[in-house]
Amino acid sequence: MTGVTLEGAIKRYGQTQVIHGVDLQIEDGEFCVFVGPSGCGKSTLLRMIAGLEETSEGTIRIGQRDVTHLDPAKRGVAMVFQTYALYPHMSVAENMGFGLKMNGVAKAEIDRKVQEASDILKLGPYLKRKPKAMSGGQRQRVAIGRAIVRGPDVFLFDEPLSNLDAELRVEMRVEIARLHKEIGATMIYVTHDQVEAMTMADKIVVLRDGRIEQVGAPLELYRNPDNMFVAGFIGSPSMNFFDCDVVDGKLTHPALSAPLEPPAPIPAGASKVTLGLRPEHIGLDHDGDALSVDLTEALGGVSYVYLTASNGDKLIVEERDDERSTEGSRVSLILRPDRAMLFDAESGTRLR
CATH class of the missing domain: 3.40.50.300 (P-loop containing nucleotide triphosphate hydrolases)
Structure with a gap:
């Protein structure tokens, strides 16, 4: 041995x-x-x-x-x-x-x-x-x-x-x-x-x-x-983190078009949690206007779109469709809730 x-x-x-x-x-x-x-x-x-x-x-x-x-x-x-x-x-x-x-x-x-x-x-x-x-x-x-x-x-x-x-x-x-x-x-x-x-x-x-x-x-x-x-x-680009408010048991954030059901139980009395989603688990709605496109890195088969929410939060989304986002345009997010993760806002510990 x-x-x-x-x-x-x-x-x-x-x-x-x-x-x-x-x-x-x-x-x-x-x-x-x-x-x-x-x-x-x-x-x-x-x-x-x-x-x-x-x-x-x-x-x-x-x-x-x-x-x-x-x-x-x-x-x-x-x-x-x-x-x-x-x-x-x-x-x-x-x-x-x-x-x-x-x-x-x-x-x-x-x-x-x-x-x-x-x-x-x-x-x-x-x-x-x-x-x-x-x-x-x-x-x-x-x-x-x-x-x-x-x-x-x-x-x-x-x-x-x-x-x-x-x-x-x-x-x-x-x-x-x-x-x-x-x-x-x-x-x-x-x-x-x-x-x-x-x-x-x-x-x-x-x-x-x-x-x-x-x-x-x-x-x-x-x-x-x-x-x-x-x-x-772990992961490149890094996971996106949304510092969400908890309102009536749901998650709210300026980048979210509607309140989101939490992917894990929220601790009793918690008013804030952090939602995590990787770039490949978010899509873009090109008819929306919740976020602005700062930059698009076109790498061939994949592009990475850098976005800014109204509260200043920075996000990265992966695109693989023929239609790619352009700098200065407005988009909204399409999330995959089944791939979302929830973290304690203070300790950073995963909530399961």
Whole structure:
């Protein structure tokens, strides 16, 4: 078993606590993605697992071993960073095998492991090249290959695609997902890009301010978020939120053409709640005039329409019909109440 378990993991820098009692189980062979805004603690948590940050309290296990205070080299992990950290004077093959060479592994064994890794990553034609003669995506594959040859129990990725352009990011997402399926190892991946998280993960861990907000499969988080933070963070464009007044048990808002039946029970005495709907769950009535169209992003098969309600609230609606909204026009909303979510206006907790 090479899963990863965190029990009450805490990290402090002096008097400042940045990770607050994290409990998490990552199963053997699972692709787990830590996602959240900058400063949420995702890279710190990854570095705690790697042993690059000391764990102030709590326990970290890899498989059955307690590695909480173990040296990084003895944890059975390999880490791929945002920067490639390749030796410029070494060839691709030398870079990939350098760690094994330093550990005294026989040259024949190093050559065998480097060849196996290069076959997986399609680096065979480049083994004699120096890093400067390679593209950013190729260099990142070399960095991943260096991790593979070590044969770790767990692979750790710290925003490895951040330095690549958009096209290469997509290409490398596919490469890493394919790699995971091929070698079946446990992988933990950190990113601030929720699109990366949605497309690659078996399990997503959403973090905020050093705490776990929700853990689940990508579509589970998308379809069934526990709170407004997760609902707003997962999905691109973000979910629309309507701060509604409760009048006679129904929801009212300047963007709604008529009072709406709440999609979940409203707490007794509540005068305000927040309604959530994703852009694809709202249609537009081009004969209405409740909102003004600020901008339309035409992306080919889909357009995103940016709207402003009379109270100043900003909304985004997805359009796929042949008729597309134009800047300056007036429209009304056609909601899908069956896909609406309701949240507590103060705490942001999902009302069910």
